[in-house]
Amino acid sequence: MDNAFEKKLALSHFWVAFVAFALACLMGAYQMLERSGFFKVIESREVYYASVSTHGVLMGFVLTTFFIMGFSYYVAASSLKLPVWNKTFAWTGFGVALTGTVLAALPLLGGAASVLFTFYPPMQAHPLFYIGATLLVVGSWFWVASMIIMYMQWKKANPRLPVPLAMFATTANAILWLWTSVGVAVEVLFQLIPWSLGWIDTIDPGLARTLFAWTLHPIVYFWLIPTYTAFYCLVPKQAGGFLFSDEMARAAFILLVVFSLPIGFHHLYMDPEQNHGWKILHAIGTFVVTLPTFITGFTVIASLEIAGRLRGGKGLFGWIAALPWNNPMVLAIILGLLMLIFGGFGGLVNASYAMNAMVHNTAWISGHFHLIFGGTTIIMYFGIAYYFWPVLTGKPLYSNALATTQLWTWFIGMIIMTTPWHILGLLGQPRRIDSVNYNNLLTLSWEPYEVTMIFGGMILLYSAGLLIYNLAKTQFYATETYSGEVEYAEPIHKVTDLPNYLNSFGLWNCVIAVFMLIAFGYPILQFFTMETFGSSTWGF
Amino acid sequence: MKKFILLAIFCLPLTAAAQPATQVAWTAEQLNFVKAGNPEKGKELAQTCNGCHGVSGISSMPGTPSLAGQLPTYLYKQLQDYINASREQAVMSALAKTLSKQDVADLAAWFASLPPAFQSNSPMVYAKAEKLVKNGDNQRIIPPCEVCHASNGHGQKIDIPGLSGQNAEYLATMLKEFKNGGRHNDIYSRMRSIAETLSDEEIAELSFYYQSKK
Numbered sequence: 142m143d144n145a146f147e148k149k150l151a152l153s154h155f156w157v158a159f160v161a162f163a164l165a166c167l168m169g170a171y172q173m174l175e176r177s178g179f180f181k182v183i184e185s186r187e188v189y190y191a192s193v194s195t196h197g198v199l200m201g202f203v204l205t206t207f208f209i210m211g212f213s214y215y216v217a218a219s220s221l222k223l224p225v226w227n228k229t230f231a232w233t234g235f236g237v238a239l240t241g242t243v244l245a246a247l248p249l250l251g252g253a254a255s256v257l258f259t260f261y262p263p264m265q266a267h268p269l270f271y272i273g274a275t276l277l278v279v280g281s282w283f284w285v286a287s288m289i290i291m292y293m294q295w296k297k298a299n300p301r302l303p304v305p306l307a308m309f310a311t312t313a314n315a316i317l318w319l320w321t322s323v324g325v326a327v328e329v330l331f332q333l334i335p336w337s338l339g340w341i342d343t344i345d346p347g348l349a350r351t352l353f354a355w356t357l358h359p360i361v362y363f364w365l366i367p368t369y370t371a372f373y374c375l376v377p378k379q380a381g382g383f384l385f386s387d388e389m390a391r392a393a394f395i396l397l398v399v400f401s402l403p404i405g406f407h408h409l410y411m412d413p414e415q416n417h418g419w420k421i422l423h424a425i426g427t428f429v430v431t432l433p434t435f436i437t438g439f440t441v442i443a444s445l446e447i448a449g450r451l452r453g454g455k456g457l458f459g460w461i462a463a464l465p466w467n468n469p470m471v472l473a474i475i476l477g478l479l480m481l482i483f484g485g486f487g488g489l490v491n492a493s494y495a496m497n498a499m500v501h502n503t504a505w506i507s508g509h510f511h512l513i514f515g516g517t518t519i520i521m522y523f524g525i526a527y528y529f530w531p532v533l534t535g536k537p538l539y540s541n542a543l544a545t546t547q548l549w550t551w552f553i554g555m556i557i558m559t560t561p562w563h564i565l566g567l568l569g570q571p572r573r574i575d576s577v578n579y580n581n582l583l584t585l586s587w588e589p590y591e592v593t594m595i596f597g598g599m600i601l602l603y604s605a606g607l608l609i610y611n612l613a614k615t616q617f618y619a620t621e622t623y624s625g626e627v628e629y630a631e632p633i634h635k636v637t638d639l640p641n642y643l644n645s646f647g648l649w650n651c652v653i654a655v656f657m658l659i660a661f662g663y664p665i666l667q668f669f670t671m672e673t674f675g676s677s678t679w680g681f
Numbered sequence: 682m683k684k685f686i687l688l689a690i691f692c693l694p695l696t697a698a699a700q701p702a703t704q705v706a707w708t709a710e711q712l713n714f715v716k717a718g719n720p721e722k723g724k725e726l727a728q729t730c731n732g733c734h735g736v737s738g739i740s741s742m743p744g745t746p747s748l749a750g751q752l753p754t755y756l757y758k759q760l761q762d763y764i765n766a767s768r769e770q771a772v773m774s775a776l777a778k779t780l781s782k783q784d785v786a787d788l789a790a791w792f793a794s795l796p797p798a799f800q801s802n803s804p805m806v807y808a809k810a811e812k813l814v815k816n817g818d819n820q821r822i823i824p825p826c827e828v829c830h831a832s833n834g835h836g837q838k839i840d841i842p843g844l845s846g847q848n849a850e851y852l853a854t855m856l857k858e859f860k861n862g863g864r865h866n867d868i869y870s871r872m873r874s875i876a877e878t879l880s881d882e883e884i885a886e887l888s889f890y891y892q893s894k895k
Contacts, residue, residue: 186832342709576816 147218147225148533150235152616154211155526155533157239158204159609165199166605168192173558173598177591178577178584189575190255197258198249200515202277203242205364208522210234210284212367213311215529217288219627220305220374221295226287234283241276244269257573260328260353262344268337271329278322288315296645303639306387307374307629313394314366316646320402320653321363324355347414348668354405355661358427362401364514366394368521372441372474375528377630379470382448387632389440391643396433399652400426403660410497419664420494426660427492434485441474447633469544473524476552477517483556484513487563502573505566512559515601520551523608530615531623539614543607550604558597561590703866704765705758707839715757715786723791726784729776739798743850750797754840756789759866768866797835798846799895809883810890821878826887829871834894845894852888860884 174180175189218225225231248254248267256264260271292312296304304312328349335341373390377383384390406423409415449460465471487509490496500506527544531537538544565587570577577584577591642648705711727738730748734740738749748756762768763777764785780788812818817825826844831837834845844852858864859876867873879887 186827342713 144215144218144224146228147215148535150225150228150231151211151215151529152533153235154207154214155529157242158207158211158522159526159612161199161203161207161242163605163609165196165204166602168196168199170598170602172196173595176575176577177595179591179595184576186575187252187255190257191249191252193573194255194258195246195249198245198274201258201360201364202274204519204522206238206277206281209314209363209367210238210281212370212525212529213284213288213314215533215627216307216311216370216374217291220307220311220629221291223291223295226290226294230283231287234280234287236280237283238277238280241273241278241280243273244276245273247273260325260333260349262333262336262346262349265333265337268334271333271337275326275329275334278326281318281322285315285319288312301638303387303636303644305629306384306390306632307370309391309644310366310370310374310394312646313398314363314370316650317359317366317398317401318363320398320657321356321359324352324357324405328352345668347412348665350409350412351414351661351664351668354408355402356405357408358405359401361514361518362397362430364518366397367525368477368518369393369397369437371470371521371525372437373444374629375525375627376441376470376474377444377448378628379468379528380445380448380464382444382451382630383633384630385440385443385447385633387634387636388639388643389436391639393433393436393440395643395649396436397430398646399649399656400430400433402653403656404430406660406664407492407494407497410494411501415664419660423660424492424494431485431489431492434481438478438481441478444630445471445474467541467545469527469541469548470524472545472548473520473527476548477520477524480512480516480520480552480555484509484517488513500566502571503566504570504572505563507572508559508562508566511562512555516552516555516559520548520555523548523551526608526612529627530612532625532627534616534619535622535624536615536619537621537623539611539619543611547604547607547611550600550607554597554600554604556597558594558601561593561597565590565594701767702868702870703758703762703767705761707754712754712839714782715753715789718753718757718786718788718790720787720790720794722784723787723789726780726788727791730788733772734792738792738795740848740851743848744854745848746851747798747847748792749795750846751792751843752836752838752840753786753789753793754838755836755842756792757785758840760785760788762866768864797843798848805889805893807886807890810886813883813887814890818878823875823878834891844891847891849885849888849892852891853884856884856887857881 171183172189172192175183175185175192178184214225214231217223245254248270251267254266254270256266256270260274288311292304292308295308303309332344332349332352336344373384373393377385404423404426406415406420407427410420410424445464446460449463452460452463452465454460454463464475466475487505490500491506491509523544527538566572568586568590569583570587577587727734733742733745734748739747759768760777760780761782763770763774764780766774768774777785813823814826817823817828827834829837829841830844831841834843836843855864856876856879859867859872860879862873865873876884
């Protein structure tokens with residue numbers, strides 16, 4: 142099996158993802174310069190908000206969805222040793238998602254969808270934006286179906302055998318995404334599209350925000366699972382060792398899927414439409430979801446230690462120095478874990494009901510988000526890209542040195558940009574503002590941080606350029622050939638027999654259904670039963 | 682009893698302050714009503730208006746506003762405010778009271794459908810005005826004008842009026858009226874609280890700035 146079709150499919154998805162990424166990086170750099178107030182010539186509220194909205198959509202929805210789909214198709218084919226199920230179906234999903242992206246881009250670039258990449262009425266975008274976003278999600282559902290079908294095909298052919306861990310994680314992500322996308326899909330289909338088309342006159346923002354909160358938290362785990370898949374299934378092999386525990390990895394993925402869903406209300410801590418009791422319930426759930434991250438931190442570091450010691454590392458920390466730091470994937474995980482430590486600390490602040498009040502809607506949130514998503518999650522996407530590119534293109538990576546330079550500059554740029562961003566939040570700078578000049582004394586204290594952020598952002602822009610250059614050079618200019626395949630890490634203790642609950646999702650889907658009913662049942666139902674004034678629930 | 686009378690006297694200003702700035706509330710029904718205004722009917726009714734506001738809704742009388750291209754919601758609210766005495770001006774108050782609610786919506790639809798006024802690009806630079814429009818003034822807690830009236834000065838929903846191309850004398854008169862409380866149909870005193878901090882020189886500059894903006 143040469144996987145030629147799968148390689149083409151994965152590469153097509155990856156290129157859409159990275160082109161979106163490159164455009165979004167340019168916009169990010171512009172936004173930072175515009176917002177700082179140092180460059181009067183580029184100041185424009187309209188352009189700024191159109192740019193922020195497009196930047197967010199490209200990074201948060203296009204880069205992630207396409208990258209995850211491409212990555213998963215190839216992981217499924219290579220780990221199960223099965224061809225991708227129904228080629229036309231897979232390309233149709235790609236086409237629908239791409240059409241959605243283009244449709245949404247039109248109003249975004251024209252300034253008619255400057256709603257800051259969220260779905261929060263009463264901010265209203267052009268209907269094309271909502272329709273495009275829906276198509277992007279619908280396209281991704283084709284991928285969900287493909288993954289679940291391939292998983293079932295393999296299970297049927299190999300009853301009682303453990304599903305390869307990489308595919309177990311990928312299927313977990315597909316199931317997570319299906320559950321996750323229901324909230325925003327219901328909001329967009331029943332509220333935002335009819336409202337933006339003028340079919341209904343009123344809308345209930347409380348219900349809309351609750352439905353969006355359903356999606357808003359687990360979506361970040363949808364983005365994160367490929368990163369964790371690489372942590373568990375690819376990195377230990379690249380580092381020259383073994384996975385510390387296959388069972389622990391499965392438990393972490395299951396916990397991630399189950400507990401990332403019923404906890405979205407930490408986005409609504411400062412909102413009036415939900416009662417404190419529900420918020421506290423979700424707050425507790427938010428702390429539970431840190432558990433799989435701690436398991437991951439432990440297992441992955443243990444796996445790296447095994448590798449370091451096998452490579453001759455001695456003493457308490459000698460194994461760290463013995464790791465292959467020049468391997469892009471190993472370097473990406475080391476830098477990613479460092480950012481996870483900082484970002485995770487910030488996340489605990491956000492998750493805490495009381496402390497959240499101090500940082501809610503301040504620049505702290507944007508700083509946190511960039512560090513944990515743009516940092517930990519995305520740097521591993523780069524690591525994956527450097528590892529997959531030679532496999533997919535059949536050509537060796539243009540430059541390993543350039544790849545490690547890129548990862549280092551991304552890490553350094555991200556730290557330089559996000560540290561002052563967090564501080565600005567603590568100094569009272571609101572998030573989502575196009576100008577920081579409305580109070581002399583306060584903004585004077587912000588200026589040094591703004592300058593530092595620009596410096597960090599420019600390093601990030603340079604780093605993004607290096608990534609695209611290296612990938613393009615590899616694919617389009619290399620003359621040598623490469624015939625390697627993706628190699629998955631073996632667990633130190635081979636898994637031959639697994640209890641059914643660690644090898645299937647039936648039970649967990651039932652658990653999720655119960656949790657979602659508890660966490661979102663009444664909070665959604667109340668909008669249909671309570672007396673409201675002036676705004677009807679679905680517009681009737 | 683004395684205490685009661687005293688209490689009643691002290692509460693009197695409260696009842697005065699409790700008068701709303703306008704009787705128009707933007708419910709979905711109200712918005713749909715304005716949206717459904719018939720411009721053709723409005724055109725017929727506008728015969729009465731043409732003398733002062735111009736045949737194409739562009740006024741050549743300095744103190745009289747041009748109405749062409751204005752937001753229909755703004756025009757509807759102003760006429761309703763004249764009818765309800767939330768806004769007062771001898772001629773307009775008398776004329777508005779002859780109109781039905783439907784007439785008001787039709788007139789609003791007609792004037793909103795006309796191409797807006799534009800006088801000429803001015804070579805003058807209105808630095809003070811431009812600073813207020815783009816940055817406001819944090820010392821006086823004035824937000825930038827363009828935050829509400831939009832950076833092109835075309836206004837925005839629901840009923841923030843467009844100012845670009847409007848004649849300067851009318852704009853200056855209105856800002857002064859807001860400043861001295863003569864005009865008081867702005868919800869939450871939004872314009873009154875801004876205008877009361879503006880100097881006459883700033884009012885004049887702002888008026889010319891918007892008149893020369895396309």
